[in-house]
Amino acid sequence: xxxxxxxxxxxxxxxxxxxxxxxxxxxxIIDNLSTGKxxxxxxxxxxxxxxxxxxxxxxxxxxxxxGVFHFAALPRVQLSIDDPITxxxxxxxxxxxxxxxxxxxxxxxxxxxxSSSAYGDNDKMPLTEDMLPNPxxxxxxxxxxxxxxxxNFFVLYGLPTVSLxxxxxxxxRMAMSGxxxxxxxxxxxxxxxxxxxxxxxxxxxxxxxxxVGDAVRANIMAMASDKVGKGEVINIGGGHNYSVNEIAAxxxxxxxxxxxxxxxxxxxxxTSKAKELIGWQPEVNINEGIARTKEWFASQNT
Numbered sequence: 001x002x003x004x005x006x007x008x009x010x011x012x013x014x015x016x017x018x019x020x021x022x023x024x025x026x027x028x029i030i031d032n033l034s035t036g037k038x039x040x041x042x043x044x045x046x047x048x049x050x051x052x053x054x055x056x057x058x059x060x061x062x063x064x065x066x067g068v069f070h071f072a073a074l075p076r077v078q079l080s081i082d083d084p085i086t087x088x089x090x091x092x093x094x095x096x097x098x099x100x101x102x103x104x105x106x107x108x109x110x111x112x113x114x115s116s117s118a119y120g121d122n123d124k125m126p127l128t129e130d131m132l133p134n135p136x137x138x139x140x141x142x143x144x145x146x147x148x149x150x151x152n153f154f155v156l157y158g159l160p161t162v163s164l165x166x167x168x169x170x171x172x173r174m175a176m177s178g179x180x181x182x183x184x185x186x187x188x189x190x191x192x193x194x195x196x197x198x199x200x201x202x203x204x205x206x207x208x209x210x211x212v213g214d215a216v217r218a219n220i221m222a223m224a225s226d227k228v229g230k231g232e233v234i235n236i237g238g239g240h241n242y243s244v245n246e247i248a249a250x251x252x253x254x255x256x257x258x259x260x261x262x263x264x265x266x267x268x269x270x271t272s273k274a275k276e277l278i279g280w281q282p283e284v285n286i287n288e289g290i291a292r293t294k295e296w297f298a299s300q301n302t
Contacts, residue, residue, distance in 0.1 A: 001025045001026070001066045001067070002025065002026040002027070002028065002064065002065050002066050003020055003025055003026070003027055003028070003065060003066060003067050003068070003069060003223075004027075004028045004029075004030065004061065004062060004065040004067070004068045004069070004107065005017055005020075005027060005028070005029050005030075005045075005068075005069045005071065006029075006030050006031070006052060006068070006069070006070045006071055006072035006098055007030075007031050007035075007036060007070075007071035007072030007073065008027070008029030008030070008031050008036070008041070008045065008047070008071070009029065009031040009033055009036025009037055009038065009040045009041050009047075010031070010035060010036040010037075010040070010071055010072075011040075011169070011173045011174050011175060011212070012071060012113070012166070012169055012212055012215050012216065012219075013029075013036075013069065013071035013072075013113075014036070014040035014041070014042070014173055015171070015172070015173060015212050015213070015215075015216050016069060016071075016216045016219050016220070017029060017041075017042050017045050018042050019216050019217075019220065020220070021042055021044050021045060023220075026046075027042070027044075027045040027046070028045065028046040028047075028048070028061060028065060029041065029045050029046065029047045029048065030048045030049075030050050030052070030058060030061055030072070031047070031049065031050075031072065032049060032050060032051040032052075032072075033049060034051075034074070035074065035075070035175075037173075040173055048061055051094075052072045052090070052094035052095075052097050052098055053089055053090060053093060053094050053097065054097075055097040055100060055101065058097060058098070058101050059100075059101045059104065059105065061101075062101040062102055062104070062105035062107045063105045063107075064105075065105075065107050065108065066107075066108045067107065067108040067109045067110070067111070067223050068098065068102050068107050068108065068109070068110045068111070069110075069111050069113075069219055069223070070095065070098050070110055070111065070112045070113060071113045072090075072094060072098070073090060073091050073094070073095075073113065073143070074086070074087050074090040074091055074139075075115075075139070076139065077117065077137045077139045077140070079139075080137055080138035080139035080142065081137060081138060084138040087138055087139060087142060088138065088142055091139065091142035091143060091145075091146065092142050092145050092146065092149075095112070095145075095146040095149055095150075096149055098110070099149055099150065099153045099159065099161070102153075102159060103153060103157050103159045108160065109160040109161065109162065109223055109229050110150065110153075110159060110160065110161045110162075111161075111162055111164065111219050111222050111223050112146055112147065112150045112161060112162070112163045112164070113163075113164060113166065114143050114144075114146060114147050114163040114164055114165040114166070114233065115139070115140065115143040115144075115165060115166060116165050116166060116167040116168070116208075116235070116237065116267055116269065117135060117137060117139060117140035117143060118133040118135050118140050118141075118143055118144035118147070118165060119131065119133055119134065119135075119140075119165075119264070119267070120133065120134035120135045120136040120140060120264060121134065121136055121263075121264040121265065122134065122264070122266075125241075125266055125268040126239075126268040126269060126270040127235065127267065127268060127269055127270060128235075128270045128273075129165070129233045129234065129235060129270075129273055136262065136263075136264070146163070147163040147231075147233055150162075150163050150231055151163075151230075151231025152231070153231075154229070154230050154231040155231065160229030160230070161229065161230075161231050162222050162228040162229055162230075162231070162232050162233075162234065163231070163232070163233045163234070164215075164218055164219065164222060164234055164236045165233060165234065165235050165236060165269075166210060166215055166236050166237075167207070167208040167209070167210050167235065167236065167237030167238065167267055167269045168182055168207045168208060168209045168210060168237075168267070169182075169209075169210045169211075169212055169215045170182045170184045170185070170209055170210070170211065170212065170289065170293060171211050171212030171213065171289060171292065171293050171296070172212065172292070172293065172296035173212070173296075174212070174293070176188075176189060176300075182207075182209070183199075183207070183244055183247055184209070184247060184251070184290065184293060186198070187247065187248060187251040187253070188251060188293070188294065188297050190253065191251055191252065191253045192297075192301060196253065196254045196255065196256040197248045197251065197253045197254065197255045197256070198255075198256055198257075198258050199244045199245065199248060199255055199256070199257050199258070200244075200257075200258055200259065200260050200261050200263070201257065201259075201260035201261075202257060202260075203243060203244040203245035203248065203255065203257060204243050204244070204245065204265075205243065205244055205263070205264075205265045205266065206241040206242060206243045206244075206265070206266045206267065206268070207241055207242065207244075207247075207266075207267050208237040208238050208239070208240065208241045208267045208268045208269045209237075209238050209242065209247075209286055209289070210236060210237050210238050210269075210282065211238070211282070211284035211288075211289035211292070213283075213284055214236070214238075214280075214282045214283055214284055215236055217280060217283075218234075218236045218274065218278065218280045221278040221279055221280045222234070222278045222280075224278075225277060225278040225279065227276075227277045227278065228277050228278060232273075232277060234273050234274050234277060234278065235269040235270060235271055235273060235274060236269070236271070236274060236280070237267075237268070237269025237271055237282070238269070238282050238285075238286065239268075239269060239270075239271045239281075239282055240268075240285075240286070241266060241267060241268040242286060247290075250286070250287065250290050251290070251294075
């Protein structure tokens with residue numbers, strides 16, 4: 001099979017590209033390298049440097065593929081607050097362009113990378129896909145709009161689509177700079193630099209963490225499943241949540257508390273729909289995932 005991966009030089013997407021190639025598939029990547037890194041590109045993949053905001057330039061590259069994994073985005077909450085116009089242009093208009101290009105080229109199923117940030121701040125846990133979303137950032141709103149566009153393109157044009165809402169994906173190649181860092185990456189860098197680990201508020205806020213290898217498997221299983229393709233939204237999470245204080249203890253180091261910020265206090269994914277529709281469930285627990293991530297991080301700093 002031949003697959004197109006948008007944003008294929010990025011964190012999750014580059015791990016997916018490696019896995020697809022290891023399984024014998026052909027992969028074409030489009031990425032403008034605004035947040036992706038050249039060193040993440042698999043040399044066996046075909047790479048085209050192009051911006052998803054330029055519909056006429058991306059359309060030819062959707063021809064002749066069997067499916068599309070859409071990762072290209074500007075995944076930065078703070079940047080979406082500081083510059084909502086650029087963020088909107090990439091995350092909404094860019095996604096619309098990808099769907100149009102896939103529709104016109106008959107590119108097969110589109111697996112859209114959505115985000116648990118669509119849920120915003122909810123008191124009820126775990127978070128289920130039938131809950132009313134309440135995004136509290138432009139980024140969360142933009143990713144939520146992308147889900148609706150994906151669903152509309154199935155209803156209106158028959159383009160098979162499915163949206164995967166990721167919960168705090170971490171692991172090798174995760175972002176170590178910029179405005180969209182997991183607490184794991186922040187703590188690893190602080191520990192390396194001999195600094196105290198900083199937790200906002202009192203550190204009791206919890207997050208559901210997903211190891212990148214599990215997120216990669218979810219994409220492949222969603223593409224292969226004949227039970228999805230009608231615009232479904234599916235949670236992809238670890239199914240357990242851990243406080244910032246607990247994560248700090250797993251990383252190791254002295255902890256200090258800083259001013260709280262506007263953010264959901266808790267996240268926790270209900271993953272029963274993922275198991276039912278695509279046969280997926282997380283396999284890497286937080287201890288194993290952090291161990292693998294520490295090993296990767298150490299290799300980047302030697």
